[in-house]
Amino acid sequence: MNGLSSAVTDMRLTIDRLGARGDGIADTPDGPVYVPYALPGETVSVGLPAPDPVEGRAARSSHGRVEARANLIAIDTPSPDRRAPDCALFTRCGGCSAQHMAEPTYRDWKRDSVVTALSRARLDIDIGPLVDAHGSGRRRVTFHARRKDGVDAVGFMAARSHNLISIDHCPVLDPALDRAPQVALDVARLLLPKGKPLDVQITATSGGLDVDVRGYGQAGEGIRRTLTQAAERLDLARLSIHGDRIVERRAPSVPMGKGHVVLPAGGFLQATTLGEDTLARLVLEACVEAPRRIRRVADLFAGCGPFALRLTEIAEVHAVESAAPALAALDRAFRATPGLRRITTETRDLFRRPLLPSELKTYDAVVFDPPRAGAEAQAHELARSTVPLVIAVSCDAGTFARDTKILIDGGYTPIRITPVDQFRYSAHVETVGVFFRPGIKRSSRV
Template identity: 55%
Template sequence: MHQRLTVEKLGHRGEGIARGSAGVVYVPYALSGETIVAEVDGERGRLGEIVVPSPDRIAPFCPHYTVCGGCAVQALAPGPYAEWKRGIVVAALRGARLEAEVEPLQDAHGVGRRRATFHARNRGRGVAVGFMQARAHEIIDLDECPILAPEMGHALEVAHAIAHTLRGLEKPLDINITATLSGLDVDLRGAGKIEDGLKKKVVALAETHDLARIANHGDMIALRRLPVVKMGLATVAIPPGGFLQATLSAEECLAAPVLAATKGVARVADLFSGVGTFALRLAAQCEVHAVEFDAAALNALSAAHRATVGLRGITTERRNLFERPLLADELKPYGAVVFDPPRAGAEAQAKALAAGLVPLVLAVSCNPVTFARDAKILVDGGYKLERVVPVDQFKYSPHVEIVATFRRPAVKKKKARLLG
């Protein structure tokens, strides 16, 4: 059913929110203040006509916008866009009943994304390779993507070549491609076992496209050069499928407040350390204890540390912090703790920190909702939330990163009275 709607605001998923004849309607690609005609089905709306456009509407730069699901908001002018994305963090904190000043949004798109996961599905006699269609399971077949970094320029060409080579497997593939200083690093997911004859074709493909490495769910197929990236003074050889921040600019934007806040601290615990995004930078100014469950990531961190001149000591510990967080007694040696968990957040670790006396905590998050939950735990445990920095790594999407500073007020010791 088509309805004429007035969009009241832009929601946290980048959808216009309006009130239809039967209640709230969410309309992707509509902007706040617009009068639109939408095809409404329950609470979902499909944008048809923009009757009165928002004064903040601009022309999107990608021809696939509104079809490809990779970007939710490209038609909003930069100023209102930054306020909308900052507002996602503000709303999450308000929902947790926390009062904190949220700084202006930092643009961390830089030159573009250095990693992406392309989906490949057989389609008739061909193969579709690209990103998922917005709110559907169809693949939008792409040959280019303007939000990728220049060094990812031929990544889609590589993804197409791999998908066609493995088409006979008749399996849905996820092709994770990361740009490194050594070239493109590829890790396949969903292929299952690849027989030797087909592996030879994949090896030949790596030669043809000058790839650094191709792995199948972490298992090596072709290694021509170790894929490496810089992290501070160190050069890290990342494991197959290893996690990196999507843009180099975001990695630097997230690290800068952490380094500034911990300057002068002797020992720092880096929890959920990964391959060393923070630990390897922190080691230029202090001793670091890095804790991570992924053994390959820890091995990469340790190898980079050993090979780098000018860093202080880094110790490592393999540990599942969701099940076994560092407890108050274990946290005593540290002047500061940095934690950067997955989207699920670090509820158990936040509770352990709240029960301890670490003077300074730096929380890094990719999920405002779980960040706000963990922040509430710390604040209720006596910490003061001093600084909240929103970082826009996944530009044009609803995702936003956060770096926050928590400080435990010093306890003043009462002078003992002398009894006369």
């Protein structure tokens, strides 16, 4: 296991519960001790960091509680809920935190992260069971690329460290990304001589691998020619630097509903195909099962259209997003797909300029799916609106709870909260919340 401090005290602890990041937590008289990769009921030997010289004991958390993070030395009494990890790099690589949990424990832990976040916001709401949306695995991945002592390497960062762990295979990736680590290394070797650390994002698309490199800076004509030749040799769909397309040999498209979206270079895409399908299904079901017909929908933080291109099969959609390339990709897909209702688009920063109640009043439903920071400003405006149906999609339990409380305090009633797991073995969980305005008759189907 990774050492966390050079000055430690060895001790034995009994783990009482799991934390939000997957750490085992031992409740001691001096406060909780967090032990990575430990499970409730286990007795473990740990190295405890030396007391903080100012506090006189372990450091305080952002909540003011005394906490300590220990280094797991040995599992003295293992839990029956422990399983063998799928990856030999587990506990070294920082990408996964929960490969040691048996399935029931893992599912309960993931769901409880949403329950706990809502409880901290003083909300007592029924939560549905966790929906598995891993499918065939993650279809996009970002590798870090570094040159050290003349050796080039790509991989992920070690747990709680800036040390690079070389990767040649990752079991949580879609099989379409099997050759992605080698592709990332081959591309990085052409650029690392400049001396800068790089990030190489690779996405599996219908046209093949789509590669975008970050950290290099502006590419001159010489390196552009070199990269174009590399894209041919590696049979890439597209290769870009900071979203600047170097070469596109085939359209890097992905299906969305009845449409096919050619992704913006380096743009956002849901982590798994099944994850996108599941989130979209929950959104669409909420609209179809609404007590009155949904004719107009506002899709906020719309991206390149995972919800809009499906919702437009039943309603007109106004898609709002700050990234113009994403909206352009959505618009092209919409225009190329027959049989859909109208989609309009608007480039707008919803953090600074959320839609106001006067703008929202013409919509029967609003869907919002913001980045991890949540949609606080937009939630406040929705709370002041008369929109009958609001569907919140979130990749962060904490900001989902905050935004949910804003909606409830503004008069909305939560109908269904569903946690969705498309980030297997990580602490991340997606959540879909369905909210109605009071006084609207509920459908028995919801």
